[in-house]
Structures are given as structure tokens and as C-alpha cells.
Amino acid sequence: MNARYLPYLLILPVTLFLCLFFLYPFILVAQQAFSVDGGWSLKNFEDVIGYWKFPISFQNTMLLAAAVVPVQLALALLMATMVNRMKKGRDLILYVWTIPLGISDLAAGIIWLAIFEQSGFLNSMMQAVGAIDRPTNFLSYQNPGIVFLAIALAEIWRATAIMLVILVAGIGLIPKEYYEAAEVFGASPWKRFTRVTLPLLRPSLQTALVLRVILAFEIFAVVAALGGTLFPVLMGETYAYQFDLLNNGAAAAMALIILAISIAFTLIIMRALRVPKGATI
Amino acid sequence: MAVIEIKNVAKRFGEYQALHDINLTIADQEFMVLLGASGCGKSTLLRIIAGLETATEGEVWIGGKRIDHLPPKDRGIAMVFQNYAVFPHLTVFENIGFGLRMQKLPNDEVTRRVERTAGLMHIDQLLKRYSGELSGGQRQRVAVARALAMEPDVILMDEPLSNLDALLRMEMRAELKGVLAESNTTAIYVTHDQVEAMSMADRISVMHEGRIVQAASPIDVYRDPAERFVAGFIGNPPMNFLDATPQGAGQFLVAGQSFAGPSANKPLEFAIRPEDMTLSETGLTATAKVVEPLGAHLLVTCEVEGKLFRAVLDSDLRVSMGDTLTLAPMQDRIRWFDPDTQIAVK
Ligand SMILES: Nc1ncnc2c1ncn2[C@@H]1O[C@H](COP(=O)(O)OP(=O)(O)O)[C@@H](O)[C@H]1O
Numbered sequence: 001m002n003a004r005y006l007p008y009l010l011i012l013p014v015t016l017f018l019c020l021f022f023l024y025p026f027i028l029v030a031q032q033a034f035s036v037d038g039g040w041s042l043k044n045f046e047d048v049i050g051y052w053k054f055p056i057s058f059q060n061t062m063l064l065a066a067a068v069v070p071v072q073l074a075l076a077l078l079m080a081t082m083v084n085r086m087k088k089g090r091d092l093i094l095y096v097w098t099i100p101l102g103i104s105d106l107a108a109g110i111i112w113l114a115i116f117e118q119s120g121f122l123n124s125m126m127q128a129v130g131a132i133d134r135p136t137n138f139l140s141y142q143n144p145g146i147v148f149l150a151i152a153l154a155e156i157w158r159a160t161a162i163m164l165v166i167l168v169a170g171i172g173l174i175p176k177e178y179y180e181a182a183e184v185f186g187a188s189p190w191k192r193f194t195r196v197t198l199p200l201l202r203p204s205l206q207t208a209l210v211l212r213v214i215l216a217f218e219i220f221a222v223v224a225a226l227g228g229t230l231f232p233v234l235m236g237e238t239y240a241y242q243f244d245l246l247n248n249g250a251a252a253a254m255a256l257i258i259l260a261i262s263i264a265f266t267l268i269i270m271r272a273l274r275v276p277k278g279a280t281i
Numbered sequence: 282m283a284v285i286e287i288k289n290v291a292k293r294f295g296e297y298q299a300l301h302d303i304n305l306t307i308a309d310q311e312f313m314v315l316l317g318a319s320g321c322g323k324s325t326l327l328r329i330i331a332g333l334e335t336a337t338e339g340e341v342w343i344g345g346k347r348i349d350h351l352p353p354k355d356r357g358i359a360m361v362f363q364n365y366a367v368f369p370h371l372t373v374f375e376n377i378g379f380g381l382r383m384q385k386l387p388n389d390e391v392t393r394r395v396e397r398t399a400g401l402m403h404i405d406q407l408l409k410r411y412s413g414e415l416s417g418g419q420r421q422r423v424a425v426a427r428a429l430a431m432e433p434d435v436i437l438m439d440e441p442l443s444n445l446d447a448l449l450r451m452e453m454r455a456e457l458k459g460v461l462a463e464s465n466t467t468a469i470y471v472t473h474d475q476v477e478a479m480s481m482a483d484r485i486s487v488m489h490e491g492r493i494v495q496a497a498s499p500i501d502v503y504r505d506p507a508e509r510f511v512a513g514f515i516g517n518p519p520m521n522f523l524d525a526t527p528q529g530a531g532q533f534l535v536a537g538q539s540f541a542g543p544s545a546n547k548p549l550e551f552a553i554r555p556e557d558m559t560l561s562e563t564g565l566t567a568t569a570k571v572v573e574p575l576g577a578h579l580l581v582t583c584e585v586e587g588k589l590f591r592a593v594l595d596s597d598l599r600v601s602m603g604d605t606l607t608l609a610p611m612q613d614r615i616r617w618f619d620p621d622t623q624i625a626v627k
């Protein structure tokens with residue numbers, strides 16, 4: 001067997017599998033999105049973008065991502081740095097912090113609903129300390145800020161750990177000697193973080209951010225549980241086209257729009273965090 | 282003036298005592314080498330001086346100021362690490378200038394100092410490169426330049442050449458010594474390589490199991506080992522040892538031969554360097570076991586009274602395995618050790 005072809009032969013099964021179950025359905029979806037009554041058309045896109053709910057669901061999705069991802073990034077960095085310094089109990093802490101990862105997004109939404117709803121913990125607690133007289137419905141159209149906050153909190157609680165896991169692995173790979181050198185040459189702890197940790201963590205930051213941002217654009221179940229129709233997002237609209245309005249073409253067009261946004265942000269993140277040419281990290 | 286004084290420094294890692302009561306004074310601009318086998322505590326001592334480790338007991342003074350409570354950056358030191366620790370995400374220029382940037386020096390001053398030290402270390406052509414594009418030797422030069430650029434009072438080096446190949450190591454040894462002599466800094470240099478220590482040091486501190494057993498000039502360490510450990514550690518091959526029985530009046534019987542020795546009237550150990558013997562009519566009777574012609578000289582491994590005994594002889598001599606040799610030690614090169622205390626007896 002020619003050793004030059006062996007690697008290709010070995011990845012062939014996976015490639016075939018992906019073509020069959022990913023590429024082929026993707027092409028079907030694309031076809032659906034770009035065709036109306038059997039003919040090639042942009043009408044599906046014009047329809048979904050022109051619909052009055054599109055701008056608001058686009059804006060909501062973006063706002064949520066803009067609010068959630070930076071907080072998660074900061075939290076994950078802080079937690080990863082802390083875990084990395086730990087000698088004992090490191091694994092235990094890591095397990096505890098990653099528990100939310102094992103909970104489905106819908107379940108996470110329901111957990112936070114139990115906190116925020118009219119008969120929830122928050123109401124009972126505030127009533128107990130005398131902050132409010134009677135239970136109020138925080139998650140109503142009168143309190144859009146609280147709805148947003150509840151969704152953001154649930155997302156932060158649920159999905160920070162995915163970044164944490166990636167960053168902990170990345171930080172663990174940075175040799176201790178770099179920190180000692182930085183310390184000897186006068187870098188304060190903060191400077192060591194910004195001048196050593198962050199640049200050397202770039203590959204992990206890329207992965208974590210791309211993954212997290214893509215997931216943020218696909219947010220659905222948490223919003224459905226906490227906001228219902230009060231807070232439309234892109235993925236929720238896609239769901240509505242497909243299953244409530246039974247409009248396959250429009251749903252396919254929405255899916256492609258979300259994909260395009262994801263690809264655009266992936267490219268931006270990769271570019272922003274690229275390693276300078278020649279530097280090996 | 283950067284005299285370094287290490288006073289009663291001890292270090293424990295949990296139960297394990299890595300350093301015992303270290304006392305050492307290093308003169309201004311002296312090149313001090315800490316020499317010892319792996320695990321004897323050299324790096325720990327260096328890191329305590331650097332401030333990367335805290336001593337369990339004792340004090341460290343630099344330039345008449347107690348510094349062991351200060352962070353590394355306030356100690357007037359710079360360090361060269363064993364694995365270089367050249368930052369991979371910064372260019373050579375920014376690596377050398379790293380410490381200067383941390384001190385917030387103006388740009389033109391940073392440029393001036395980086396270019397000067399890069400010139401000293403012959404890496405001025407590489408300033409725009411990244412560490413990944415450098416060879417081990419070049420990375421080493423960057424690490425030294427980064428330390429020199431700080432214009433420190435004291436420069437600390439932890440086995441800086443140990444990752445280089447033999448030829449490069451020899452070249453860098455001479456170069457490093459030259460550069461450091463010109464920079465007027467006090468240097469502490471850690472190595473386990475005795476050739477490196479002998480060739481570079483003004484003074485060597487031989488360390489053994491967390492203690493300094495001798496601190497003296499290379500030639501004194503070689504000629505007059507303070508302890509049996511030093512005699513057996515320094516020199517390649519190291520000193521030979523034989524049991525000596527007192528015969529009174531400063532005479533000792535060694536392998537059937539009588540030698541003048543110290544006045545102590547107790548059994549001692551007789552020690553002689555392999556090259557301090559000649560073939561002669563009278564002397565120690567040795568049986569050649571292995572003969573190794575090394576070009577410059579002949580290394581003969583023998584047995585004397587059933588003990589391993591090496592002699593370095595003239596390469597013109599014809600010696601074969603199994604020959605009986607009579608080796609005459611040079612009287613003024615004979616050393617004596619007390620087998621109970623392991624300390625040299627005069
Ligand atoms: N951080 C540490 N924790 C526990 N033991 C250590 C630590 N650092 C060094 N030691 C121990 O102290 C001893 C001396 O180490 P070191 O100073 O690195 O030796 P050397 O540099 O001479 O090879 C070794 O036995 C080592 O295992």
C-alpha cells in the first residue's frame with residue numbers, strides 16, 4: 001500500500017459519512033431556500049427579511065450575544081486562571097463548575113423560570129424580606145429588561161463552562177517558565193495576564209469564542225422557556241416558519257441566514273485573534 | 282556595588298529539606314558558579330536569590346540591602362532560564378526589550394539598549410524574527426541579551442548552556458564569560474558540568490545534598506578538595522582513594538608503601554589524582570585492567586589492593602592489560618581525608 005494515499009484512505013469513511021448526512025441535507029436545505037414553486041428565486045429571503053419580526057429577532061439575537069459572550073469570556077478566563085493556580089481540589093471544582101454543561105438548554109430555561117416566575121424563588125424571597133408586598137410577574141411584557149436579564153443570566157449560567165473547559169486546557173499548556181521570566185523582568189500579575197497568558201492563549205480563545213458565538217446565534221430553548229413570544233430570536237422564528245406556518249422554504253432561508261452570520265463572525269474572530277506570521281504558539 | 286550575601290538560608294518543601302543553612306558571600310563583579318549533581322539544590326538556591334522561591338529561613342542581601350522580602354523586579358537582578366523562556370509570541374526585539382517595556386522606558390531608550398545588547402550577543406540580524414524561527418543557540422543568545430538589556434547588578438543563570446550541543450556549548454562558554462566580564466555584573470551561574478564550572482568561574486561553590494561543601498577558586502577546589510565528596514566529584518576521572526594506616530611520626534602505610542602524611546595518629550584515607558603519578562621503580566603496585574589510549578594521554582584503570590585505581594600516563598608508554606605497574610605518587614599532590622568526618626586533614 002502506497003503510504004502517500006493511506007491517510008486519505010483512512011479518512012474516507014468519515015468523509016463519506018459527512019457527505020451523506022451533512023453535505024447532502026445541507027444542499028437540500030439550500031435548494032429549498034432558493035426555490036419557489038420549483039423555480040430558482042430569492043423570494044424566500046425577501047419574505048423572511050421583509051417580515052416585521054425579522055429586524056427585532058435579529059436585533060434581539062445580536063444584543064443577547066453581545067451581552068452574554070463577553071461576560072462569559074471574562075468569567076471563563078477568571079475561572080480558568082483560578083483553577084490553574086489550584087493545587088488541591090482542582091478536579092472537584094472543575095466538575096462542579098461544569099455541571100450546567102450536562103443540563104439541556106430547555107431544562108436550564110425551566111430551572112431559571114422556576115426562579116423568576118410569579119410563584120418562583122425570587123418572588124418568595126423578596127416577599128420574605130419585605131421588598132415587595134405581593135408576587136409580581138417579572139417575566140411579562142411590562143418588564144422587557146427583566147426578561148432580557150433572565151435570559152442572559154440563564155445563558156451565562158448554562159454555557160460558560162464550555163468556554164471554561166477549553167480555556168483551562170489551553171492555560172495548562174503554557175509553560176510555567178514564561179510566567180517566571182515575566183515576573184523576573186518586572187511584569188505585575190495583571191501584565192503577566194495580558195502580556196503572557198492572553199497572547200499565548202490565542203488558539204484556545206479562538207476555539208472557545210467561535211464555538212460560543214455560534215451557539216449564541218442558535219439560542220432557542222432558553223428563550224422559549226423564559227421569554228416565550230415576548231422576546232423573538234432568529235432561531236425561534238425559524239422554528240415558527242417550519243412548524244407553525246409550515247413554510248419549509250422560509251425556514252430554510254432563515255437557517256441559511258443564521259449560517260451566514262455564524263460564518264461571518266467565525267472569520268472575524270479568527271482574524272482578530274490570529275497569531276502573527278512566524279510566531280509559534 | 283553588588284555584593285551578594287546569603288545568610289543561614291534553609292529551604293524545606295514539606296518534609297523534604299532541600300537546602301541546609303547556606304552561608305555564602307559573593308564579591309562585587311565576581312563570577313560564582315554553583316556546581317553539583319542534579320537535585321542537590323542549586324536551582325532552589327538560585328530561585329531564592331531571584332525571588333521565585335521563598336526561603337524557609339535565612340536572609341539574602343544584595344548591595345548591602347536585605348532583599349529577600351522584595352519581589353523579583355525590585356532586587357536588581359536579571360535571569361537566564363534553562364529552557365530560555367523566550368516568549369514565542371514576541372519578536373526577538375520585543376523579547377530583549379520586555380523588561381525595559383515593563384519599566385516603561387521611553388521608546389528610543391528601549392531601542393538603544395536592545396540594539397546594543399543584540400550587538401553584544403551577535404543577534405542584531407534577528408531582531409524581527411520570532412522565537413520559533415531561531416535555533417537553540419540563537420534562542421540562548423536572546424535569553425542572555427534580554428538579561429543584559431536590564432543592566433542588572435546581578436545576573437542569575439540556571440544551566441543556560443545545558444540544552445546546547447557540545448560544540449556550541451564550548452563556544453558559548455567563552456563568549457558568555459567575555460560578555461559578562463565586560464558588563465561589570467555579579468554573576469551566579471548554576472551548572473552540573475564541572476568543565477563549564479572550572480573554565481568559567483572566578484570561584485566555585487560545590488553543592489552536595491543541599492549544602493555548600495566548598496567555595497573556592499577552581500584550582501583550589503581541584504587541588505585541595507575540602508571534603509572527600511569534592512575529591513570524588515571534581516576531575517574526570519576523579520581522585521583515587523586508598524586506606525592508610527598510621528605508623529606514628531606522621532608516617533602512613535598505604536598498599537604496602539610508606540608515605541609521609543599529617544601528624545594525626547589514626548587511620549586516614551590517602552587520595553591522589555590520576556595524573557599526579559609516574560611510572561617508577563618504587564611506588565604502589567597496580568595491575569592494569571583496562572587501557573584506554575586517549576591520544577593526549579593514556580588512561581589506565583588498575584587495581585591496587587583490590588580497589589579501583591586510575592592513572593593518567595604519558596601516551597608514549599606501552600601498557601597492556603594484565604601488566605603490573607609501579608606507580609609513584611608525587612608527594613606534594615597527596616591529600617588525606619578523615620574517614621569519619623570526610624573532611625580533609627592537613
Ligand atoms: N517546588 C518543589 N516542591 C517540592 N520539591 C522540590 C521543589 N523544587 C525542588 N524540589 C526538590 O528539591 C531538590 C533540589 O531541587 P533543585 O534545586 O531543582 O536541584 P538542582 O537544580 O540542583 O538539580 C530536589 O530533590 C527537588 O525534587
Ligand SMILES: [Mg+2]
Nearest residue numbers: 323324325439
Ligand atoms: Mg536545576
